[in-house]
Amino acid sequence: MAITKYMQVMLVDTQASLPASADMGQVAFCQDTKISLIFDGTIWQPSDKLVVKKSTVVVNGKNIGVTPIYTLEPSSLNFYPTQIIMRAVNVSGATLKPTVSIGSNASSYDNIATGSLLNSLLTLTGASTSPQNVSTSAPLSGGTVINANVSLGALAVNYTFTVNVIGFYA
Structure with a gap:
């Protein structure tokens, strides 16, 4: 497995407080909804890959x-x-x-x-x-x-x- 970019996980209080944009593939964990999301270049998408x-x-x-x-x-x-x-x-x-x-x-x-x-x-x-x-x-x-x-x-x-x-x- 090749790693092309290493990013930390962003931890946010609420899903509403996610930034409008981020690096492609950036991961965020929302404490209010207890889910992780990944930025696809346009919007934040739910992801079950990170826990x-x-x-x-x-x-x-x-x-x-x-x-x-x-x-x-x-x-x-x-x-x-x-x-x-x-x-x-x-x-x-x-x-x-x-x-x-x-x-x-x-x-x-x-x-x-x-x-x-x-x-x-x-x-x-x-x-x-x-x-x-x-x-x-x-x-x-x-x-x-x-x-x-x-x-x-x-x-x-x-x-x-x-x-x-x-x-x-x-």
């Missing part, structure tokens, strides 16, 4: 340990993670941010996103809501558990966040 694995699990960044954040549905297709979105839930009094990796590989849990990659997303004031490209990740089979691994806890009064994984099935 957001939205986790409702809140991770405590103060505690060292592994937290399961999402279990992929049983499927004969493989899931290919492409981006991570980390959202602050409650961050206060932080003097040291946590070191966190995302993965399914036991012990290190970093085959989707390494701690050094996510270092820029987790700050003293919280987590970025901008998508971050993942590290190199092998395709994940159906039923795989995706985990957040806190290897260095935050020094903070509170430091909790959620993680969404963007990817596609093939």
